[in-house]
Amino acid sequence: MPEGDTVFLTGRRLDEALAGRTLLRAELRHPRLATVDLAGRDVLGVATAGKHILTRFAGGLTLHSHLRMDGSWHLYRPGERWRRPAHQARVVLAVPERVAVGFALHDLELVPTAEEARLVGHLGPDLLGAWTAEDEAEAVARLTADPDREIGLALLDQRVLAGVGNVYKSEVCFLLGVSPWTPVSGVDAARAVRLSRKLLLANATRPVRNTTGLMGRGQESWVYERAGRPCRRCGTRVRVAGQGAGVQERTSYWCPRCQPGPIA
Template identity: 70%
Template sequence: MPEGDTVFLAGHRLDEALAGKTLLRAELRHPRLVTNDLTGRTVLGVRSVGKHLLTRFSGDLSLHSHFRMDGAWHLYRPGQKWQRPAHQVRAILEVDDRFAIGFALHDLELVPTSQEDRLVGHLGPDLLAPDWSDAHAAEAARALAAAPDRQLGPALLDQRVMAGVGNLYKAEVCFLLHVSPWAPVSAVDPAEAVRLARKLLLANAWHPEQSTTGQLGRGRQHWVFERGGKPCRRCGTRIKVATQGDDHTARLSYWCPRCQPTPSR
């Protein structure tokens, strides 16, 4: 599932391409939305909220989309070949010089802009919010600390705590904090966990590459994420990988057993 920085960058690019322009064509290929015609409306802007994207139109209307595992928005010039098959298209927004194509967007919904909170109001502070403040940081830290016995990995992924962290940043934050994803939240300083999560997301928000090590060379971008069986960059111990969580919450976790001792579980 895309991380918050991926959605942020997609929203920024869509905003640059569409904001202030009139829709010449608007198709929503979703069973609940196919009868809605947005043609003629002005795109007021596009913004991300954690892993959610909100495209706002004139007339108090917003299109909510969520990438889930395989969704994406692409931008094309007239005449350009689409990079994904047409049967995956769920939305087409055309302005005078661009096509915004939404592929595999399983979650699409139209709501009054004034009622966007119905869809994103449950989220914790958005780590990439342009108005991020000390108050947001404190709110996220309080939410994280509210369940001190909860395993840190799933807590970091909980979008109700803070919005934007995915499996990549969960693994990397745990490594940089020197704790296992299975360690309880009480093993870390919640404020530092929030600060580090925002720092990593912000460092990658304006480009598609996602590096937590400061390096962009192939295979050098991450400390532990997707490096199962490879040597730890700190101590040389083999990185371990295991499933954490149950049912729909299950995710792979990566950690160094020496740098991040795992509590008995």
């Protein structure tokens, strides 16, 4: 599933292409929305909330979409060939000079803008949104509400923090110096929140994610997708294991020396 920075950058590019322009064509290829015609409406803007994308139109309507595992938004010039099959397109929004196509979008819904909270109101503080001391305090409070929960699972819970995905979960745990299975009570929760926001902000406007600050291909991450390779700090082999159960299971990467604590 895309990380919050990927969704943020997607929303930003859509906003730059569509905001302030009038829809020449608007196709919502979803059974519930197939008869809806938005052509002629102005696009007011595109915003993100965690991993949710909110496209707002004149007349008080918002199109909500979620990328999940395989969804994506592409921008094209009129007449340009699409990079994914047409049968995967769920939304086509055309304005003068640009065409936005949403492929394999999930949770597609058109709602009154005033009711957006019904779709995103459950989220924790958005790490890439407007941020205040109150937001940080709320995020810490949500993170520590269940002190026995594994930190790796807590960081992924969008009701706690909106935006962290599996990459940042593993990288934040490495930088905290704890295994992903460490209970929240054994972690500096405020530091975990600040690190999560710092890493997401650092990557919010660039297409190639980097959490190490190291230059060069293959040096972008500390432990993520580095199973069996030497830890960048101590040389110990990075390990990998599943964390969570059922549909919530995700892969965790960690260095057993740099990140002491419980393991799978």
